[in-house]
Amino acid sequence: MQSSFRNYINGRWETGVTTAISENPSDLGSPVGEYARADVAQTDAAIRAASQASAAWAFTTPQRRADVLDQVGSEILARKEELGDLLAREEGKTLAESIGEAARAGNIFKFFAGEALRAAGEKFASVRPGIEVDVTREPLGVIGIIAPWNFPLAIPAWKIAPALAYGNTVVFKPAELVPACGWALSEIISRAGLPAGAFNLVNGSGRQVGQAIVDSPLVDGISFTGSQATGVQLLKTAAERGAKVQLEMGGKNPLVVLADADLDQAVECAVQGAFFSTGQRCTASSRLIVEAAVHDAFVAKLRERTRALKVGHALGRGTEIGPVASRSQLEQNLGYIEIGRNEGAELVVGGAAVECATPGHYMAPALFVGAPQHRIAREEIFGPVAVVIRADDADHALALANDTPYGLCAGVCTRSLKQATHFKRHLQAGMVMVNLPTAGVDYHVPFGGRKASSHGPREQGRYAAEFYTTVKTAYTSA
Numbered sequence: 279m280q281s282s283f284r285n286y287i288n289g290r291w292e293t294g295v296t297t298a299i300s301e302n303p304s305d306l307g308s309p310v311g312e313y314a315r316a317d318v319a320q321t322d323a324a325i326r327a328a329s330q331a332s333a334a335w336a337f338t339t340p341q342r343r344a345d346v347l348d349q350v351g352s353e354i355l356a357r358k359e360e361l362g363d364l365l366a367r368e369e370g371k372t373l374a375e376s377i378g379e380a381a382r383a384g385n386i387f388k389f390f391a392g393e394a395l396r397a398a399g400e401k402f403a404s405v406r407p408g409i410e411v412d413v414t415r416e417p418l419g420v421i422g423i424i425a426p427w428n429f430p431l432a433i434p435a436w437k438i439a440p441a442l443a444y445g446n447t448v449v450f451k452p453a454e455l456v457p458a459c460g461w462a463l464s465e466i467i468s469r470a471g472l473p474a475g476a477f478n479l480v481n482g483s484g485r486q487v488g489q490a491i492v493d494s495p496l497v498d499g500i501s502f503t504g505s506q507a508t509g510v511q512l513l514k515t516a517a518e519r520g521a522k523v524q525l526e527m528g529g530k531n532p533l534v535v536l537a538d539a540d541l542d543q544a545v546e547c548a549v550q551g552a553f554f555s556t557g558q559r560c561t562a563s564s565r566l567i568v569e570a571a572v573h574d575a576f577v578a579k580l581r582e583r584t585r586a587l588k589v590g591h592a593l594g595r596g597t598e599i600g601p602v603a604s605r606s607q608l609e610q611n612l613g614y615i616e617i618g619r620n621e622g623a624e625l626v627v628g629g630a631a632v633e634c635a636t637p638g639h640y641m642a643p644a645l646f647v648g649a650p651q652h653r654i655a656r657e658e659i660f661g662p663v664a665v666v667i668r669a670d671d672a673d674h675a676l677a678l679a680n681d682t683p684y685g686l687c688a689g690v691c692t693r694s695l696k697q698a699t700h701f702k703r704h705l706q707a708g709m710v711m712v713n714l715p716t717a718g719v720d721y722h723v724p725f726g727g728r729k730a731s732s733h734g735p736r737e738q739g740r741y742a743a744e745f746y747t748t749v750k751t752a753y754t755s756a
């Protein structure tokens with residue numbers, strides 16, 4: 279077990295005030311490591327360091343910023359197998375998914391290396407004679423990054439890379455479950471040529487470390503991904519002091535299957551979207567809304583496909599579904615299985631804890647047939663649990679799809695161009711998929727949702743500049 283996961287504050291590796299063990303959800307007997315937990319004083323020191331480094335980093339050349347980010351991206355890509363192995367052990371997604379996530383993180387840094395060079399402004403003619411108007415983007419300042427555990431490399435990457443690319447400094451707090459991934463990413467960043475204080479890592483609790491970031495008047499912007507309850511609370515606190523906030527808070531994403539869909543393709547979209555990454559994705563397809571004409575055939579095919587999924591150790595050969603990330607998340611998932619049954623939904627397959635060769639948080643993916651008002655069809659479960667809902671026709675399916683407080687991603691399976699176009703236009707979500715799973719997105723285009731799923735500007739792609747920069751309008755008279 280590695281015992282050197284320290285925090286990185288003002289260019290130095292610091293031991294914490296306490297330590298904690300990072301578990302391996304595939305094998306509770308083989309923990310990943312012991313890591314340092316910071317307290318409020320250490321977090322404040324990291325924030326002060328980021329604030330002091332702010333001017334120096336903001337005025338570096340785009341070339342220097344591009345070089346730093348490119349180096350980080352190159353190293354992540356070169357070490358994607360090793361980082362994937364760490365991610366699989368710490369978070370529990372399969373090795374193939376974990377290596378894919380590491381590669382995604384590397385590509386994100388590479389993308390934003392290019393964006394540092396491409397940052398441009400606009401020139402306007404003034405309405406007054408002899409005056410020129412320039413509109414440029416400047417860094418926001420100090421960015422607090424509060425990350426979740428489900429994508430412990432990719433989500434921090436898509437927050438840290440644009441923050442640094444546009445000239446901000448960073449205080450990064452990983453989720454408590456995944457300190458080793460946060461540390462591994464930070465260790466690579468620490469050797470990439472940033473000035474001391476431009477990037478800081480503080481592992482620790484949300485209540486202490488996270489709250490200190492939210493409360494600090496020196497933090498100009500907060501980018502958060504996590505639960506709705508925490509996000510909304512954070513927003514209120516940050517709003518009081520006028521900090522800029524970007525929130526990604528999950529979803530209850532519908533996948534609509536119309537009567538004319540290629541049923542095998544639709545089943546594959548459902549399996550991937552609902553169960554891969556153990557269902558622990560904010561874009562997971564947890565509501566499968568199926569037109570009556572193909573409902574029973576779809577359920578029969580999906581039941582067999584779900585039953586055949588191989589649950590096991592994240593590093594195991596042939597594993598398709600790794601363990602749930604934590605005991606509390608497993609308990610939450612199993613609690614929802616009971617809720618579904620008690621409310622009268624039919625559990626078609628799965629839904630029980632599973633024993634594997636090593637002790638871990640394993641569960642068989644669960645498929646329900648239920649009704650739109652059931653809690654399992656309305657609340658984010660964040661596990662391998664999906665519910666099929668019958669729709670009378672395409673219009674009914676669209677209405678059901680939009681009948682949710684969330685609006686992150688939505689999908690439709692159809693062979694009709696007319697229906698695909700209609701659903702793309704009318705699905706109330708930030709991202710829409712046609713004949714694709716709702717989960718699984720590109721790294722160079724905007725990511726984010728509507729309604730209760732998100733708040734503030736989009737993440738990723740060049741749209742990320744909206745959050746990580748502030749606009750300056752300059753008037754010049756010759």
Ligand code: TXE
Nearest residue numbers: 425426452453484485488489504505508526527528560660
């Ligand atoms: O989230 P939290 P948790 C959902 C999912 C899951 C549930 C709970 O339904 O079951 O949330 O997960 C930090 N001030 N999603 O408990 O608590 C915390 O330390 C500042 C959806 O992990 O919201 C962590 O770094 N920060 C999701 C981060 O917030 C605070 C991804 C998220 O933790 C804080 C993850 C505070 N007061 C969970 N309290 C998605 N949208 O993809 C906690 N934190």
